[in-house]
Amino acid sequence: MSRAAESESVTRAAQNRGIILKSRREIELMRNAGRVVHGVLSRMRELAGPGVTTIELNAVAEELIAEAGGVALFKGVENPQARFPFPAALCTSVNEELVHGIPSDRVLREGDVVSIDCGVRLKGYCGDSATTIAIGTVSKRVGRLLDVTNGALDLAISLVRPGRMWSEVAKEMQAFVEREGMAVVRDFVGHGIGREMHEEPKVPNYWDRAQRRLDFELVPNMVLAVEPMVNLGTHDVSYSGEGRWAVVTGDGQCAAHFEHTVAVTSNGVDVLTDGN
């Protein structure tokens, strides 16, 4: 097959999987949404400290998103196991909470970690990113958890290039985390993103035989939200807290979550939520 025919055939294969490839213009619109998300998360890093509540953080995030003319993507999202639609702009997940924590009057204390996940739609296109912030000084092991989870995201981004199968990236992320004696969460994965926050494909952070039918080839103009979720102990999780929204670790140990929205380019990767 010629190079052109080959690239046409991988593009078709992606489209057959329901994956919506983006135009250059659409990727720029997603970058604009990503800049708003990046601005929110940067402000959260400045504000999150001992004595601050997660509802205060959410209020600032809502203001910043509204000022930018954006729409908070998480507000109103429904989830089959939850008792009501998600009520806030941010997911704020503290310590053993992995994702989907509802901002509340919980006061952050020295030694806590809080994962802050933010999604924004601007001019019809979405950006999604998350970071986990240490409150004051955290234990050595929890500090390592944050470094390893962020490191897994950096590793994945460094491996994204056209022609590579996602399974190769997922296996590397999993090996990187497991070498540290930590566990990659199975029940939640990254996702395609575009006009909608959740599009095809599913983007797991681990790999096993059961995942084989989900594998896909990275193709230019594919946009993915890559989001490793790592637990210090077991990879098992369950639901708890207000409205059964928060996902918590099965053994009560700490979890961390980092995420970027990234576009596959003709020769590598373009991170859309790093503020550039």
Ligand code: MG
């Ligand atoms: Mg997110």
Ligand code: MG
């Ligand atoms: Mg996401």
